[in-house]
Amino acid sequence: MCAAKTTEVGTSILTNRYDNKGTAFTAEERQALAIRGRLPPRVETLDEQVARCLDQLRSFDKPINKYQFLATLHTANTTLYYALILASVEDSLPIIYTPTVGEACQKFGNIFFRERGMYIHSQYKGMIHELLEESCYKDVDVIVITDGSRILGLGDLGANGMGISIGKCSLYVVGGGVHPKRILPVCLDAGTNNESLRNSLHYLGTRTERLPEEEFYGILDEFMDAVKRVWPGAVVQFEDFSNNHCFDMLTRYQEKYRCFNDDIQGTGAVVSAGFLNAVRVTGKPVTDHKIVVFGAGSAAVGVALAIADLAVRLSDGKITKEEVIKTFYLVDTKGLVTNTRGDKLAAHKIALARTDIAAEDNAKFTTLEDVVKNIKPTALLGLGGVGPVFTEDIIRFVSSYCERPIIFPLSNPSSKSEVIPSDAYLWSNGKAIIASGSPFAGIEVNGTFCKPSQGNNMYIFPGIGMGCALAKPTYIPDSVIVTASARLYDLLTPEMLAAGALYPSITEIREISSHIATAVIMESQRLGLTTVELPKEYDALLAVVKESMWQAEYPNKQ
Numbered sequence: 001m002c003a004a005k006t007t008e009v010g011t012s013i014l015t016n017r018y019d020n021k022g023t024a025f026t027a028e029e030r031q032a033l034a035i036r037g038r039l040p041p042r043v044e045t046l047d048e049q050v051a052r053c054l055d056q057l058r059s060f061d062k063p064i065n066k067y068q069f070l071a072t073l074h075t076a077n078t079t080l081y082y083a084l085i086l087a088s089v090e091d092s093l094p095i096i097y098t099p100t101v102g103e104a105c106q107k108f109g110n111i112f113f114r115e116r117g118m119y120i121h122s123q124y125k126g127m128i129h130e131l132l133e134e135s136c137y138k139d140v141d142v143i144v145i146t147d148g149s150r151i152l153g154l155g156d157l158g159a160n161g162m163g164i165s166i167g168k169c170s171l172y173v174v175g176g177g178v179h180p181k182r183i184l185p186v187c188l189d190a191g192t193n194n195e196s197l198r199n200s201l202h203y204l205g206t207r208t209e210r211l212p213e214e215e216f217y218g219i220l221d222e223f224m225d226a227v228k229r230v231w232p233g234a235v236v237q238f239e240d241f242s243n244n245h246c247f248d249m250l251t252r253y254q255e256k257y258r259c260f261n262d263d264i265q266g267t268g269a270v271v272s273a274g275f276l277n278a279v280r281v282t283g284k285p286v287t288d289h290k291i292v293v294f295g296a297g298s299a300a301v302g303v304a305l306a307i308a309d310l311a312v313r314l315s316d317g318k319i320t321k322e323e324v325i326k327t328f329y330l331v332d333t334k335g336l337v338t339n340t341r342g343d344k345l346a347a348h349k350i351a352l353a354r355t356d357i358a359a360e361d362n363a364k365f366t367t368l369e370d371v372v373k374n375i376k377p378t379a380l381l382g383l384g385g386v387g388p389v390f391t392e393d394i395i396r397f398v399s400s401y402c403e404r405p406i407i408f409p410l411s412n413p414s415s416k417s418e419v420i421p422s423d424a425y426l427w428s429n430g431k432a433i434i435a436s437g438s439p440f441a442g443i444e445v446n447g448t449f450c451k452p453s454q455g456n457n458m459y460i461f462p463g464i465g466m467g468c469a470l471a472k473p474t475y476i477p478d479s480v481i482v483t484a485s486a487r488l489y490d491l492l493t494p495e496m497l498a499a500g501a502l503y504p505s506i507t508e509i510r511e512i513s514s515h516i517a518t519a520v521i522m523e524s525q526r527l528g529l530t531t532v533e534l535p536k537e538y539d540a541l542l543a544v545v546k547e548s549m550w551q552a553e554y555p556n557k558q
C-alpha cells in the first residue's frame with residue numbers, strides 16, 4: 001500500500017468514532033496505519049483508558065459538563081464511551097439519562113457540536129425512503145423516535161428532544177447489548193408550540209408551530225413505511241410523544257409494524273412489576289389497596305392498566321381486571337377523574353374514570369389534597385410531571401393510618417419528582433416503600449438505611465427491544481409486554497425484597513435485559529409471531545441472547 005493511501009486510511013480510522021482506539025492502538029497498528037506521530041507515545045489498554053477517562057469525568061463539577069464530556073467521548077471513540085459507562089453504571093446513567101439528559105435537551109442548541117442520529121421533517125415529505133437509504137446507517141436493529149412534544153416533565157422541547165432519543169439509544173447498548181452501529185436515534189421535527197424556544201437564538205429545529213394532524217400523520221406514516229422497507233428487521237420505540245398522539249399512534253401502528261410506546265407500555269411494565277412487589281411487602285392483596293395516581297396522561301394510564309394486567313396474570317385469573325381497576329383514583333388538573341364531573345373526558349381516561357361518585361360529590365375531589373383526605377389511599381403514584389405535590393401534610397396523613405404506604409414519585413427529571421424520597425422517608429418515619437423515576441440518594445431513619453429503587457422504564461425497554469430485534473416478531477402484542485413485566489417482577493429475589501429493593505440493582509442491567517429479552521422471545525414464539533428460528537427452551541435461548549450482546553471491547557482485545 002502506498003504511503004499516501006495508508007495515511008488516508010489511518011486518518012479515517014482515527015476520525016471514525018466506531019473504529020478509533022485512540023491511545024490503545026499498538027505500536028504495530030500505528031505503524032501499519034501511518035499514524036505513529038499522531039498519538040501520544042504511551043500505549044494504553046482499554047481498562048487504562050477507562051480509568052483515565054473516569055478521572056476526567058469526575059473532575060467536572062456540573063452534570064451538564066459531564067454530559068458534554070461523555071458526548072465528546074462518544075464522538076471520538078464509541079467503544080471507550082460504552083466501556084466507561086459499563087464500568088460506572090451508577091455514576092454515569094444519571095448523566096447520559098435522567099436527570100441530566102433533561103437539562104441537555106433544554107440546552108440542546110447551546111451544546112450541540114456534532115451530528116448523531118437522523119432528523120425527519122416536513123420539508124422531506126415524499127423523500128423519507130431516499131433519506132434513510134442515503135444515510136450511513138446500513139443495518140438498524142432499534143430506532144427510538146420522538147417528536148419532542150413532551151420531553152420528560154419538561155414540556156414541548158421541539159427538535160431539542162433529540163437528546164432523549166440519543167439517551168435511550170445509548171441505554172440500548174449499555175443495557176441490551178445492541179451494537180452501537182445498529183441503534184438509530186431519530187428526531188421527528190414536527191415544529192414546536194414552545195414559542196420562547198422557537199424564538200431562541202440557538203434553536204436548531206424548524207421555527208414553525210406544530211404540524212396540523214394530517215401532515216403529522218402523513219410524515220409519520222411515510223417514515224414507518226420507509227423503515228419497514230429499508231430496515232425490515234428494526235424495532236421502533238415511540239418516545240415522549242404528547243398524549244394527543246401517543247395513544248392514537250399505538251392504535252394506528254401497533255399491529256402493522258414492530259413497534260411499542262415506551263411511556264405507555266414500557267413504563268407500565270416496569271412500574272407494575274415494582275408496584276406489585278411493593279404490594280407483597282404490605283402483606284395485603286392488591287385489591288385491598290386504594291391507589292391514588294397523580295396525573296392521568298400516557299404514563300399514568302399505561303401504569304394503571306399494566307398493574308391490572310400483571311395482577312391478573314400473577315393471580316392465574318383468580319382476580320379480574322375490573323376488580324383491580326376499581327382500586328385506582330386518577331387525579332388530573334380538574335381533580336378526581338370521574339364519569340360524572342361534567343366534562344368530556346379524553347378517550348384514554350375513560351376506562352379508569354371513577355363511576356361511583358355522584359355528580360354533586362365531585363366538588364369534594366377537586367385537588368390532590370381533597371382526594372387523599374377523602375379516599376385515604378394506601379398508595380400514591382406520581383406521574384403528573386409538575387414537581388413536588390406529595391407534601392409533608394399528605395405523606396404524614398397517609399402514614400398516620402397506613403402501616404406501609406407505597407409512595408412512587410415517578411415524574412422526571414428530579415426537579416419534577418412529586419417528592420424527594422429522603423423527605424418522604426423522614427415524614428413517614430421510615431415506613432414508606434418508595435420507587436422514584438429519577439435516581440435519588442437514600443437516608444438513615446431510625447437506624448435503618450432507606451434508599452429508593454428507581455422505577456424507570458430503562459429496566460424494560462432494552463430487553464423488549466433487544467428480544468424483538470433478535471426474534472423479529474411481525475408485531476409486538478400487549479401480552480408480550482405483560483410477559484416482560486412478569487419476568488422483571490420475578491427477577492426480584494426474596495432476599496432483594498427483604499433488603500428493601502423493588503428492582504434488582506441497575507448494575508445488573510445486562511443480566512436483567514437478557515432475561516427480559518428471553519421471555520419476550522418465548523412469548524412471541526408461543527403466539528407464532530417470530531420470523532427468526534431460535535431455541536425454544538429457556539436456558540438455550542438465554543445463552544443465545546447473551547451471546548448476541550455486543551461487548552465494549554476493541555476487535556483485537558487489549
Ligand SMILES: NC(=O)C1=CN([C@@H]2O[C@H](COP(=O)(O)OP(=O)(O)OC[C@H]3O[C@@H](n4cnc5c(N)ncnc54)[C@H](O)[C@@H]3O)[C@@H](O)[C@H]2O)C=CC1
Pocket residue numbers: 150151152153154242243262263267294295296297298299300331332333334382383384385386410411412413416436437438455456457458
Ligand atoms: N418513571 C418513568 O419511567 C417514567 C416517568 N414519566 C414521567 O411522567 C410524567 C408524565 O408523563 P406523561 O404521562 O407522558 O405526560 P402527560 O402529559 O401525558 O400526562 C400528564 C398528566 O398530568 C396531569 N397534570 C399536569 N399538571 C397537573 C396538575 N397541576 N394537577 C393535576 N394533574 C396535572 C395532566 O392532566 C396529565 O393527565 C413526566 O414527568 C414523565 O417524565 C413518564 C414515563 C416514564
Ligand SMILES: CC(=O)C(=O)O
Pocket residue numbers: 098151152153240262263411412437456457458
Ligand atoms: C423515563 C421516561 O421515559 C420519561 O420520563 O418520559
Ligand SMILES: [Mg+2]
Pocket residue numbers: 152239240262263
Ligand atoms: Mg419517556
